[in-house]
Amino acid sequence: MAFIKSKDLVHEYIRRDEEGNVESIQTALDHVNLNIEPGQFISILGHNGSGKSTFAKHINALLTPSEGMILVDGMNTSDEEYTFSVRQAAGMVFQNPDNQIIASVVDEDVAFGPENIGIPTDQIIERVENALKMVGMYKYKSHSPNKLSGGQKQRVAIAGVMAMEPKCIILDEPTAMLDPDGRADVLRAVHELNKLKHITVILITHYMEEVVDSDYVYVMEKGKIFMEGKPREIFKDVEKLKEHSLDVPQVTLLAHELKKAGVPLSDCILTRQELVDELVKIKKGGQI
Amino acid sequence: MLRDITIGQYYPADSVLHSLDPRVKLFATLVFIITLFGANNIFLFAFVLVTLIGIIKLSHVPFSFMVRGLRAIVVLLVIAGLFNMFLTPGRELVRFGFLKITDVGLKNAVLMTSRMVLLIIGTSVMTLTTTPNQLTDGLEKSFGFLKKVGVSVHEIALMMSIALRFIPILVEETDKIMKAQMARGADFESGNIFQKAKNMVPLLVPLFVSAFRRANDLSYAMEARCYNGGEGRTKMRPLKYSSLDQRAYICIFTYIILFYAVKFVM
Numbered sequence: 001m002a003f004i005k006s007k008d009l010v011h012e013y014i015r016r017d018e019e020g021n022v023e024s025i026q027t028a029l030d031h032v033n034l035n036i037e038p039g040q041f042i043s044i045l046g047h048n049g050s051g052k053s054t055f056a057k058h059i060n061a062l063l064t065p066s067e068g069m070i071l072v073d074g075m076n077t078s079d080e081e082y083t084f085s086v087r088q089a090a091g092m093v094f095q096n097p098d099n100q101i102i103a104s105v106v107d108e109d110v111a112f113g114p115e116n117i118g119i120p121t122d123q124i125i126e127r128v129e130n131a132l133k134m135v136g137m138y139k140y141k142s143h144s145p146n147k148l149s150g151g152q153k154q155r156v157a158i159a160g161v162m163a164m165e166p167k168c169i170i171l172d173e174p175t176a177m178l179d180p181d182g183r184a185d186v187l188r189a190v191h192e193l194n195k196l197k198h199i200t201v202i203l204i205t206h207y208m209e210e211v212v213d214s215d216y217v218y219v220m221e222k223g224k225i226f227m228e229g230k231p232r233e234i235f236k237d238v239e240k241l242k243e244h245s246l247d248v249p250q251v252t253l254l255a256h257e258l259k260k261a262g263v264p265l266s267d268c269i270l271t272r273q274e275l276v277d278e279l280v281k282i283k284k285g286g287q288i
Numbered sequence: 289m290l291r292d293i294t295i296g297q298y299y300p301a302d303s304v305l306h307s308l309d310p311r312v313k314l315f316a317t318l319v320f321i322i323t324l325f326g327a328n329n330i331f332l333f334a335f336v337l338v339t340l341i342g343i344i345k346l347s348h349v350p351f352s353f354m355v356r357g358l359r360a361i362v363v364l365l366v367i368a369g370l371f372n373m374f375l376t377p378g379r380e381l382v383r384f385g386f387l388k389i390t391d392v393g394l395k396n397a398v399l400m401t402s403r404m405v406l407l408i409i410g411t412s413v414m415t416l417t418t419t420p421n422q423l424t425d426g427l428e429k430s431f432g433f434l435k436k437v438g439v440s441v442h443e444i445a446l447m448m449s450i451a452l453r454f455i456p457i458l459v460e461e462t463d464k465i466m467k468a469q470m471a472r473g474a475d476f477e478s479g480n481i482f483q484k485a486k487n488m489v490p491l492l493v494p495l496f497v498s499a500f501r502r503a504n505d506l507s508y509a510m511e512a513r514c515y516n517g518g519e520g521r522t523k524m525r526p527l528k529y530s531s532l533d534q535r536a537y538i539c540i541f542t543y544i545i546l547f548y549a550v551k552f553v554m
Binding site for chain 2: 146
């Protein structure tokens with residue numbers, strides 16, 4: 001059964017004036033339908049305002065649908081009885097690393113989640129240690145988060161979610177405020193969680209390079225899912241993506257341009273290694 | 289200047305004071321403050337001072353780190369000192385025009401400023417050796433009885449710990465905004481006090497906006513991690529008294545008895 005099942009999901013931000021009359025309605029999600037299987041690595045791409053963050057907040061029951069419904073691990077998020085079970089099943093990491101760390105010491109922050117759900121003391125310590133080891137931050141456990149780099153803080157935030165032992169982790173633009181090194185560290189940690197612990201990962205981003213290794217990609221625009229498929233299928237259509245002013249990974253773009261210029265490359269190249277291999281093959285074959 | 293605020297900053301080290309229960313340290317700080325203001329002669333004052341020096345030695349926190357907290361209140365200290373010195377009635381020692389220094393005034397000025405210095409140092413010993421979370425845990429436990437009369441102790445404690453966590457972040461932000469506004473020609477230096485206060489507006493408005501934004505983000509992050517008030521929460525490190533804490537309590541009570549014995553005899 002699908003881990004996350006969204007059916008005709010609609011979310012409207014309603015702005016009211018002082019008397020409570022509706023001033024304007026902004027549809028952030030417009031009949032979104034999708035199914036996410038457990039253990040997958042899913043990416044959701046889109047511009048600012050495409051509704052991708054709103055969708056993420058629905059998976060975590062931080063927002064509830066205006067219409068339609070979303071089931072997380074079989075639980076309807078609109079049902080208040082399940083709110084906390086949903087949040088425990090699907091943890092969420094936010095964009096700004098500073099604004100999601102509650103405590104002044106790393107391990108106390110990681111313990112915040114397990115403390116909230118009432119885990120007994122000795123198990124909390126074990127969970128915190130495991131979670132910090134998973135993201136490679138164990139040696140910083142008694143540091144102050146203020147002294148860590150952005151990437152390290154973000155990994156602490158991931159550990160904070162992992163300590164609640166969720167089945168799924170949603171990352172809402174986790175790398176948007178990080179430098180390239182921090183980005184690489186965070187993504188490596190997330191991929192490891194997916195591979196080793198079989199945690200379902202939903203990565204929301206607007207960096208195309210981060211999407212390449214995922215199992216399935218959704219591209220959102222104006223509250224709708226406007227493309228979906230495996231990364232290779234998505235990036236095959238360079239022209240369509242460009243039309244909607246979405247980037248493709250640099251290598252893919254280069255390959256696309258080369259192909260347009262007459263180099264007989266295959267259709268969709270996602271990594272640098274693939275491009276090198278193909279070019280070498282072509283050169284050996286004497287096709288240029 | 290803004291970086292000098294050491295209140296609420298934790299200095300990680302391995303010392304006896306660091307491993308004490310926060311409730312013990314809170315109680316000790318309270319006792320320290322009471323005795324500090326009860327010390328009305330030089331012997332008692334010296335007694336308090338020696339105790340404090342001993343405690344600082346025990347804390348393994350570099351002394352320079354504690355003094356740093358004083359820099360932020362130098363102005364306050366000077367003003368308080370001067371007011372006490374010139375405006376206290378008593379036997380006149382020196383006179384400059386309408387200002388005069390009296391014996392009582394001089395004594396008060398010295399006593400007042402040194403009390404304030406010791407107060408700041410003494411309380412920062414506590415905050416430097418106690419993580420904010422421990423501190424709020426300690427407060428939550430110590431004032432737990434107020435829950436019965438309808439005070440939301442847990443919420444207040446959490447608010448305090450979050451405030452402490454965000455002090456350095458907001459200080460950094462203030463610095464950033466200040467520089468950004470100065471780059472666009474804002475002037476925070478010149479003018480009289482009213483103009484200066486008025487010039488703070490372009491600093492405070494963006495600071496408040498960003499603080500509210502952060503608060504909003506944080507509330508989402510807390511809810512996403514199943515925060516649901518104090519009910520049914522467990523603790524990673526629940527407060528438990530150890531034999532070390534018992535010995536500390538004995539020391540504190542010995543100190544109180546000694547202090548009042550000296551005070552009574554004098």
